Amino acid sequence: MARILIATEKPFAAIAVKGIREVVEQDAGDELLLLEKYTDKNQLLDAVKDVDALIIRSDKIDAEVLAAAKQLKIVVRAGAGYDNVDLEAATTHGICVMNTPGQNSNAVAELAFGLMVMAVRNFYNGTSGSELKGKKLGIHAFGNVGRNVARIAKGFGMKIFAYDAFCPKQAIAEAGVTPVDSAEQLYETCDVISLHIPVTAETKNSIGADLVGRMPKGGLLVNTARKEVIHEAELIQLMEARPDLKYVTDIMPVAHEEFATKFPGRYFSTPKKMGAQTAEANINAGIAAAKQIEAYFKNGVETFRVNK
Numbered sequence: 501m502a503r504i505l506i507a508t509e510k511p512f513a514a515i516a517v518k519g520i521r522e523v524v525e526q527d528a529g530d531e532l533l534l535l536e537k538y539t540d541k542n543q544l545l546d547a548v549k550d551v552d553a554l555i556i557r558s559d560k561i562d563a564e565v566l567a568a569a570k571q572l573k574i575v576v577r578a579g580a581g582y583d584n585v586d587l588e589a590a591t592t593h594g595i596c597v598m599n600t601p602g603q604n605s606n607a608v609a610e611l612a613f614g615l616m617v618m619a620v621r622n623f624y625n626g627t628s629g630s631e632l633k634g635k636k637l638g639i640h641a642f643g644n645v646g647r648n649v650a651r652i653a654k655g656f657g658m659k660i661f662a663y664d665a666f667c668p669k670q671a672i673a674e675a676g677v678t679p680v681d682s683a684e685q686l687y688e689t690c691d692v693i694s695l696h697i698p699v700t701a702e703t704k705n706s707i708g709a710d711l712v713g714r715m716p717k718g719g720l721l722v723n724t725a726r727k728e729v730i731h732e733a734e735l736i737q738l739m740e741a742r743p744d745l746k747y748v749t750d751i752m753p754v755a756h757e758e759f760a761t762k763f764p765g766r767y768f769s770t771p772k773k774m775g776a777q778t779a780e781a782n783i784n785a786g787i788a789a790a791k792q793i794e795a796y797f798k799n800g801v802e803t804f805r806v807n808k
């Protein structure tokens with residue numbers, strides 16, 4: 501009987517945990533353990549000691565955690581981005597790492613519009629704002645979330661553009677979106693930019709003055725991706741020089757206090773990342789993670805493996 505631990509500093513909805521328990525205990529006859537809302541890394545180090553599998557969200561699974569997990573065979577990040585897992589250390593320990601792509605992407609896309617509407621309506625401060633209809637939306641990276649953003653943007657009547665360094669222009673066009681040749685062109689063209697790039701060595705600090713400074717007057721930058729992709733110092737400098745620009749984010753910047761103090765009415769951050777925090781996304785991603793673990797144990801299925 502395998503022992504599977506859900507370790508979530510930001511817990512799933514209870515209904516999702518119930519669904520995961522059904523897959524693990526009723527369907528597969530394994531044991532499910534739960535560590536939620538932990539406040540100290542030692543709690544995680546202790547909880548992983550004798551488990552075979554781990555289901556996580558943005559929880560940091562570094563070399564120390566992996567070394568402490570002597571029985572661990574698989575980690576599934578219930579979600580898309582796996583920048584929180586030390587893949588090299590996992591490979592060294594012979595641990596398989598997977599994600600569950602697409603399972604929470606609608607939730608994140610919907611939140612991007614929640615942030616967008618709030619920003620163009622001046623944060624509901626009673627003054628006259630503007631509408632999304634007819635505005636040019638630039639989707640920066642056309643993966644699962646970007647595609648959902650495009651689908652929703654059509655309902656708002658926006659003009660939709662996208663740039664993705666890895667997605668062929670034809671695939672973007674087939675989704676009814678206008679592909680552009682470069683990130684520079686996307687930012688020059690669009691009134692609103694919605695970020696959907698992962699954190700990699702190349703994308704870290706890549707969204708700064710050069711790109712955002714190209715946006716037309718009144719530009720709005722929406723970040724439901726990762727804080728690390730933003731060059732915070734450059735963005736602060738740029739927003740000081742360009743009082744027309746707004747920044748709304750679902751991932752609190754390191755310099756949150758500075759943004760909040762310097763740019764009242766032009767900046768907002770959720771206190772905790774809320775994009776994937778819906779019952780539906782929790783159920784989809786959590787149950788997918790549990791099923792992937794059981795399929796890996798039973799049949800060695802490695803479809804969504806992200807390390808070597």
Ligand code: 3PG
Nearest residue numbers: 557558579580581773776
């Ligand atoms: C993801 O990468 O799947 C999203 O950023 C959601 O992250 P979360 O599970 O920590 O909310």
